[in-house]
Amino acid sequence: MTTPLIEATALSKHFEVGGGGLFGLRKPATLKAVDEVSFTIKAGETLGLVGESGCGKSTLGRLLLRLIEPTSGRVAFDGNEITGIGRMEMRGFRRSMQIIFQDPYGALNPRMSVEDIIAEPLLIHGARMNAETRGKVAQMLEKVGLPARALDRFPHEFSGGQRQRIGIARALVLHPRLIVCDEAVSALDVSVQAQIVNLLQDLQREMGLTYLFIAHDLSVVRHISDRVAVMYLGKMVEVADKATIYAAPLHPYTQALIAAVPAQHPAQRSRGKRQRIVGDIPSALNPPSGCRFHTRCPHVMPVCRETAPPLRTTAPGHQVACHLIDP
Numbered sequence: 235m236t237t238p239l240i241e242a243t244a245l246s247k248h249f250e251v252g253g254g255g256l257f258g259l260r261k262p263a264t265l266k267a268v269d270e271v272s273f274t275i276k277a278g279e280t281l282g283l284v285g286e287s288g289c290g291k292s293t294l295g296r297l298l299l300r301l302i303e304p305t306s307g308r309v310a311f312d313g314n315e316i317t318g319i320g321r322m323e324m325r326g327f328r329r330s331m332q333i334i335f336q337d338p339y340g341a342l343n344p345r346m347s348v349e350d351i352i353a354e355p356l357l358i359h360g361a362r363m364n365a366e367t368r369g370k371v372a373q374m375l376e377k378v379g380l381p382a383r384a385l386d387r388f389p390h391e392f393s394g395g396q397r398q399r400i401g402i403a404r405a406l407v408l409h410p411r412l413i414v415c416d417e418a419v420s421a422l423d424v425s426v427q428a429q430i431v432n433l434l435q436d437l438q439r440e441m442g443l444t445y446l447f448i449a450h451d452l453s454v455v456r457h458i459s460d461r462v463a464v465m466y467l468g469k470m471v472e473v474a475d476k477a478t479i480y481a482a483p484l485h486p487y488t489q490a491l492i493a494a495v496p497a498q499h500p501a502q503r504s505r506g507k508r509q510r511i512v513g514d515i516p517s518a519l520n521p522p523s524g525c526r527f528h529t530r531c532p533h534v535m536p537v538c539r540e541t542a543p544p545l546r547t548t549a550p551g552h553q554v555a556c557h558l559i560d561p
């Protein structure tokens with residue numbers, strides 16, 4: 235077996251929140267944003283990561299890139315452990331791993347020209363603003379489908395889709411290997427979403443990129459993903475290839491998410507009859523005991539309230555965490 239590009243093992247991130255407050259009365263508490271999550275991403279593949287807002291997707295993406303430090307667990311990049319390594323050693327990996335955010339406007343400095351924005355990662359990694367750097371920036375701009383005259387313009391002069399193209403050019407200018415796309419198209423109109431997804435796929439083929447593609451709903455990740463991972467309250471509940479996730483999901487939460495996706499063909503309409511999800515997502519600060527989905531699950535059994543189901547392999551490449559499923 236070839237080494238995966240990313241291997242996360244029992245990765246956790248806990249935030250200490252509360253405490254303080256007036257007279258220090260609020261009790262400090264531990265929020266388990268990501269709780270013992272393990273998975274791999276192969277070189278050249280796209281893993282879609284879905285789940286409702288607050289379930290820990292962004293935290294997990296940031297952990298992979300070591301933008302935040304894990305509470306416990308490990309991340310290996312191309313077979314190299316990057317969890318405990320020092321700043322200098324990490325620098326070598328930094329340029330290989332980049333992130334694209336939902337809000338390119340927030341991520342792009344409004345006072346910098348497009349040329350300076352795209353050149354900045356090169357300068358941070360030791361390049362000078364010379365003809366070679368300008369050449370790389372111009373080439374990248376063309377790759378993302380923006381005209382050369384955009385170089386001396388500023389972010390506010392562009393539409394949302396064009397700004398996302400600038401964000402992509404900035405993320406790709408160092409020729410990274412892994413890109414975390416954190417809700418990168420979630421704020422765009424559906425037609426613009428499709429254009430950006432197509433662009434990301436073209437760039438993936440051309441530059442041999444590997445993606446972790448984060449979105450809160452399953453319809454957005456459908457086109458681009460090879461495999462899909464589903465998270466619920468800090469836990470990974472199901473991982474499978476795309477065809478399996480959409481046609482034969484096993485976890486009741488995944489089934490509910492699929493039921494919420496608008497049908498593309500009339501033949502798929504029967505999906506709407508599947509159990510839809512009810513109730514609000516519980517607080518991550520005080521998650522339900524046992525299976526965290528038990529307060530909303532239509533199939534809940536007594537064991538579900540007591541014991542958390544482990545993520546188990548049910549078929550090659552298919553993992554599910556649910557007491558209903560016998561491995």
Ligand SMILES: Nc1ncnc2c1ncn2[C@@H]1O[C@H](COP(=O)(O)OP(=O)(O)O)[C@@H](O)[C@H]1O
Pocket residue numbers: 249250251265266267285286287288289290291292293294518
């Ligand atoms: N820096 C932080 N301090 C405290 N809590 C945080 C912090 N970052 C995220 N959280 C909490 O962790 C949980 C997961 O957040 P996040 O990873 O942003 O979820 P998602 O991206 O799936 O919406 C949420 O409950 C969020 O409030």
Ligand code: SF4
Pocket residue numbers: 485486487525526527528529531532533534535538543555556557558
């Ligand atoms: S473990 Fe129980 S509560 Fe959790 S998803 Fe499975 S059946 Fe539902």
Ligand SMILES: [Mg+2]
Pocket residue numbers: 291292293416417
């Ligand atoms: Mg997020």
